[in-house]
Amino acid sequence: MDRRTFIGVGGATLGTALAGCTGSGDGGSTTSTSTNETTTATSTGDGSYTVSMEPVGDVTFDAVPETWVANNGSYADMGVALGLDAPKGLWLANRWHTTYYDELEGVSVDTSDTISLYQDGVSKERFYALDADVHVMDPNFLANRFKGWSEADVDEVVENVAPFFGNSIFSRGYAWHEDYRYYTLYEAFETVAGLFGREERYEAFAALHDEFQNALTDVAPTSDAERPQVAVLWATGDEPTSFLPYLVNEGTSFKQWRDLNVRDALAETSVKDFHSSRGSIDYETLLKIDPAYLLLRGHEDKTAAEFENTVVAFMQEHETASELTAVQNGDVYRGGPLYQGPISNLVLTERGARQLYGYDEALFERERVADIVAGSL
Incomplete structure (x- = not known):
């Protein structure tokens, strides 16, 4: 060519x-x-x-x-x-x-x-x-x-x-x-x-x-009363004290959270999305909102254990952060990357099902993914 x-x-x-x-x-x-x-x-x-x-x-x-x-x-x-x-x-x-x-x-x-x-x-x-x-x-x-x-x-x-x-x-x-x-x-x-x-x-x-989406119907709740209230934030460093707010929207970087039918706690407030405001929020603002789950971006290079031993451990010892419901209940998790494609979306959505709903079963066939990538259709 x-x-x-x-x-x-x-x-x-x-x-x-x-x-x-x-x-x-x-x-x-x-x-x-x-x-x-x-x-x-x-x-x-x-x-x-x-x-x-x-x-x-x-x-x-x-x-x-x-x-x-x-x-x-x-x-x-x-x-x-x-x-x-x-x-x-x-x-x-x-x-x-x-x-x-x-x-x-x-x-x-x-x-x-x-x-x-x-x-x-x-x-x-x-x-x-x-x-x-x-x-x-x-x-x-x-x-x-x-x-x-x-x-x-x-x-x-x-x-x-x-x-x-x-x-x-x-x-x-x-x-x-x-x-x-x-x-x-x-x-x-x-x-x-x-x-x-x-x-x-x-x-x-x-x-x-399509099969994956069908499997999610047995996992993600549909009623507003059961949908988990989350906040997606960018947290820089292992000891974050301010956060960039990301409102869940139609972009592909939020696909797993939409498919898992979350409620966006930030969307119910006056907090503006980082893409439009370039602003940040602190623990005092977070405490007023007090979402049930904190989904923190910027730490996808860590394992779950590494994240818990650094970011989560810091928040548990922080005077204000330790008052957050998500911190007290152990519901602070890695929030996924900015970018995801078809393979990473499968992995991240399944991970999100574990984080939010404690769902431990596989939601897609690993071997089938490998076969498709290899061209064994």
Whole structure:
């Protein structure tokens, strides 16, 4: 595949898509459609094929990409599920928590060559050096998360390296994403499977996920009286004294909590989501809310025991934190990562069922996951 002469991008140009989301153009200039249908790969009859995902639109390849760069662990996990090698780069490589694969015999990935794109900024030279066949990344995320990239920079990388093809699915809290469609986890997964020509693996995972969802109906309560009241917070360090509040929304990073039918304690207060406010809350504010469960992000590199021996132990000794109901009842847990894909979602949802409901049985077949990843469909 000649990456530098990939056949083309349909609809609006990348520059136009960026203009509408950075404020340099009106909302109508973003690349978007009114349909909610997921478009998979379409063959053009000459060996090339077209895939489509907002905000970029249609992208046509004359061969399946062999190397890739991804925005985050959501897409990297999709790659593992599809049996791909690890992406050559991620926005922050350390936020792809591959320890989830440890409990799935036969599922593993070598991340030794995966680098962080963000290293005190993201340089165009890094994209040139990685020389990937495709960038599974929303170009609007690149242009809006920090200053330094213009529409011309994105277009240059597309022209000289490879296309962008992705959507920021993990959160629905970004104002710049209001003008074009979001995708659910499995809608995005289906599109990525089409990009890499591995639709059969996607179909197998989708069937497994349907069975998984059915199993959850016997676990998660439906009545408001029984739904657990939780607060999802980012807790930095082993002795946290302030927290970044994350309100449970439709982004993929909250999928396990939505599927487990929790009540968001923060949503019932005036506390604003971190994505929109960039604010934090302290123990005094938490004590006024006093959620039954505290689900703390930022500690997915720890085991449950390590988390309890550091963060939880500190809170138990803290003058104010020790008054919280969740601390007193032993209901402070790791809250999951910002990014999850089809495999990590299975693991995290099952873990959440244990945390909230004490459900100890397996909710999905480990061997089946390994078989799909290996292509034994």
